[in-house]
Amino acid sequence: MKLSNKFLRMLTAALMVAGLSVLAGCGSDEDGSASVNKDAKTVTVATRGTVKPYSYTDDDGKLTGYDVEILKEVEKRDPSLHFEFKPMAVDAAFVAMDSSQVDMIANQMRHSPARDEKYIFPKEVNNYTVRKLVVPEDDNTTKSLDDLKGKKVAVTTNSEFADLVKKFNETADTPIEIIYTDKGPSETMNLVATGRAQAAGEYEYIVSVAKKEKNLPIKAVGPTLTKVPTFFLLRKDDDMQQVADKIDAALKAMREDGTLKKLSEQYLGADYTSEPAE
Known part of the structure; x- marks a missing residue:
C-alpha cells in the first residue's frame, strides 16, 4: 500500500514525540542548574537545534543561536522563568505542544489564522525575515517564480514560502513541482546545490552563511x-499567557536598551528587529 507524503510526515512527527523521553536528558541547562532560581517556573521549549543562526549546536556542543539567546536573556532579566530546551523538528514540536509535552516553540514562528486560534503569540516581534529565491550559482536566468514553472522547488513544511508557492500554483498554467522537507534551510539549500531542486526560498543571511x-x-x-x-509560540492556557506576558515585558526592555539589536547583529549579521523597507 502506498502511503501519502502527508501521512508519512505525521507518522514521523508522532514517532519523534514518542522519543521525547530519550531527549529528556538533552535539555539545555548549559549555564548550570545551580544558578537557576529554585522557585522559577520551568518552561519547556521545543527548538530545531540544527538551523544556524537561529537555533544550533556550536563547536563546544552548546545549544545557541538567535532564538535561544533571546530566551536566555529573558531568563536573566526575569528569574521567575527558566527555559529548558528540547531539540526536535517543527512537525514534532507541534505534536508535542498539543499533547502538553512541551510548553513553547522557539523556531521563527509566524502568525496564521489557525495558529492564532489555537496558540498564544507574544506581542513583541523577535525579528523580520527577508526571503529570496535561492538558485545554483551558475543559474543566471531564474529571477522569479514565473521562471520556475514545471520545475522542482524545495520548501520547508509550514513556511511562508511554502504558502507562497502553493498560492502561485493555484493560477499557474504550469504549476511548480514542490519538494517538501521538514529539515529546514540546510536541506532545501543542499537540494539546490546538488541539483535535486532548481530553487528554494530562504533568508538572505542564511544563504550568506551557507x-x-x-x-x-x-x-x-x-x-x-x-x-x-x-515570534515565539506558546501553548494556549492561563499559565502560558502569564509566561507570554513576561516574555513581552523582557523583549520590550531589550528592544529599548539595544540588547535585541545587538543579538540580531551578532547572530543574523545585521539589525532585523525592525520592519525592513521595500
Missing part, C-alpha cells in the same frame, strides 16, 4: 519574496 561556511554553490536572486515578523 556560502561562507559550507562553500555551497548557491546564490540569492530576484526581489524580496516575503518579509515576515517572527
Whole structure:
C-alpha cells in the first residue's frame, strides 16, 4: 500500500514525540542548574537545534543561536522563568505542544489564522525575515517564480514560502513541482546545490552563511519574496499567557536598551528587529 507524503510526515512527527523521553536528558541547562532560581517556573521549549543562526549546536556542543539567546536573556532579566530546551523538528514540536509535552516553540514562528486560534503569540516581534529565491550559482536566468514553472522547488513544511508557492500554483498554467522537507534551510539549500531542486526560498543571511561556511554553490536572486515578523509560540492556557506576558515585558526592555539589536547583529549579521523597507 502506498502511503501519502502527508501521512508519512505525521507518522514521523508522532514517532519523534514518542522519543521525547530519550531527549529528556538533552535539555539545555548549559549555564548550570545551580544558578537557576529554585522557585522559577520551568518552561519547556521545543527548538530545531540544527538551523544556524537561529537555533544550533556550536563547536563546544552548546545549544545557541538567535532564538535561544533571546530566551536566555529573558531568563536573566526575569528569574521567575527558566527555559529548558528540547531539540526536535517543527512537525514534532507541534505534536508535542498539543499533547502538553512541551510548553513553547522557539523556531521563527509566524502568525496564521489557525495558529492564532489555537496558540498564544507574544506581542513583541523577535525579528523580520527577508526571503529570496535561492538558485545554483551558475543559474543566471531564474529571477522569479514565473521562471520556475514545471520545475522542482524545495520548501520547508509550514513556511511562508511554502504558502507562497502553493498560492502561485493555484493560477499557474504550469504549476511548480514542490519538494517538501521538514529539515529546514540546510536541506532545501543542499537540494539546490546538488541539483535535486532548481530553487528554494530562504533568508538572505542564511544563504550568506551557507556560502561562507559550507562553500555551497548557491546564490540569492530576484526581489524580496516575503518579509515576515517572527515570534515565539506558546501553548494556549492561563499559565502560558502569564509566561507570554513576561516574555513581552523582557523583549520590550531589550528592544529599548539595544540588547535585541545587538543579538540580531551578532547572530543574523545585521539589525532585523525592525520592519525592513521595500
